[in-house]
Amino acid sequence: MSGFAGKVCVMTGAGGGMGLAIARALRAEGCAVTAIDPKPAPSDFAAGAGGAARYVQGDATDEALVERTVSDAFENAGRLDYLVNAAGVAWYDRDGAIAEMEMAVWHRTIEINLTAAALMARHAEPRMRRTGAGGAMVHIASVVGLRNMENILEGGPIDAYQVSKAGLAALSRSLAMQLAPAGIRSNTICPGAVLTPMTAPTYEADPSRVDAMVARTPLGRLGLPEDIAYACLFLLSDKASFITGIDLVVDGGIMAKL
Numbered sequence: 001m002s003g004f005a006g007k008v009c010v011m012t013g014a015g016g017g018m019g020l021a022i023a024r025a026l027r028a029e030g031c032a033v034t035a036i037d038p039k040p041a042p043s044d045f046a047a048g049a050g051g052a053a054r055y056v057q058g059d060a061t062d063e064a065l066v067e068r069t070v071s072d073a074f075e076n077a078g079r080l081d082y083l084v085n086a087a088g089v090a091w092y093d094r095d096g097a098i099a100e101m102e103m104a105v106w107h108r109t110i111e112i113n114l115t116a117a118a119l120m121a122r123h124a125e126p127r128m129r130r131t132g133a134g135g136a137m138v139h140i141a142s143v144v145g146l147r148n149m150e151n152i153l154e155g156g157p158i159d160a161y162q163v164s165k166a167g168l169a170a171l172s173r174s175l176a177m178q179l180a181p182a183g184i185r186s187n188t189i190c191p192g193a194v195l196t197p198m199t200a201p202t203y204e205a206d207p208s209r210v211d212a213m214v215a216r217t218p219l220g221r222l223g224l225p226e227d228i229a230y231a232c233l234f235l236l237s238d239k240a241s242f243i244t245g246i247d248l249v250v251d252g253g254i255m256a257k258l
């Protein structure tokens with residue numbers, strides 16, 4: 001895909017799964033990537049030729065860390081073009097009905113899945129404006145932010161996760177309106193069921209969960225992190241220059257079914 005060479009991206013959630021696939025794909029296109037994630041840096045984050053790679057092992061809910069990291073990325077390169085919010089947690093065993101869950105689970109889920117994304121946008125936006133070359137943001141939400149979907153463990157609600165993703169889609173649309181005059185676009189990707197470190201333990205613990213998810217997916221398989229990375233690079237790229245404020249569903253057809 002064209003247009004990424006020499007550009008600069010800040011992102012969260014590159015410690016595994018979709019975020020790592022996105023970081024690797026961007027770097028392979030010549031884009032410099034700075035990432036925040038509490039996990040140790042994966043060995044393949046900075047592997048191979050491509051754009052510069054910087055991995056900050058830390059928590060994207062820490063506003064001082066976010067500001068410092070985004071500012072460093074901008075100052076080092078003299079520009080900032082892209083923001084990708086891929087960080088997220090889904091505590092399938094502790095999240096549930098709002099009437100029953102511990103409120104600490106609610107608060108921390110909202111903090112990581114929504115507030116961290118807002119902090120990244122808050123500190124990326126002025127620097128993207130200052131760069132003056134347009135740019136784009138992609139936030140990884142979920143199909144469960146658009147429609148109700150049951151917890152993959154035993155069914156039933158997963159309220160904190162679901163609300164955090166609906167909030168992220170709303171934030172993305174508001175950013176799209178605020179930033180359109182500056183030529184900066186904001187979109188979400190809403191994945192369906194994707195095999196990543198977030199979901200693998202749950203699927204491995206009971207392979208019938210994989211069968212059930214595959215059965216409800218018209219394209220007949222789980223998604224892969226690369227499926228999301230391809231969609232993300234498209235939305236960031238100039239090929240998507242007339243697309244803003246949308247939620248791009250990448251789910252193998254789940255949402256298309258009644």
Ligand SMILES: NC(=O)c1ccc[n+]([C@@H]2O[C@H](COP(=O)([O-])OP(=O)(O)OC[C@H]3O[C@@H](n4cnc5c(N)ncnc54)[C@H](O)[C@@H]3O)[C@@H](O)[C@H]2O)c1
Pocket residue numbers: 012013014015016017018019036037038039058059060061086087088089090112116140141142143190191192193194195196197198199
């Ligand atoms: N896997 C799925 O089926 C699925 C479906 C829909 C949406 N999503 C969303 O996709 C995104 C990527 O998830 P994934 O499936 O690749 O899972 P993952 O667990 O592999 O990746 C999420 C990353 O976020 C990081 N993270 C957690 N807390 C953080 C914090 N405070 N600051 C910065 N980073 C933090 C984790 O360390 C991890 O590396 C998440 O937002 C998730 O909610 C996943």
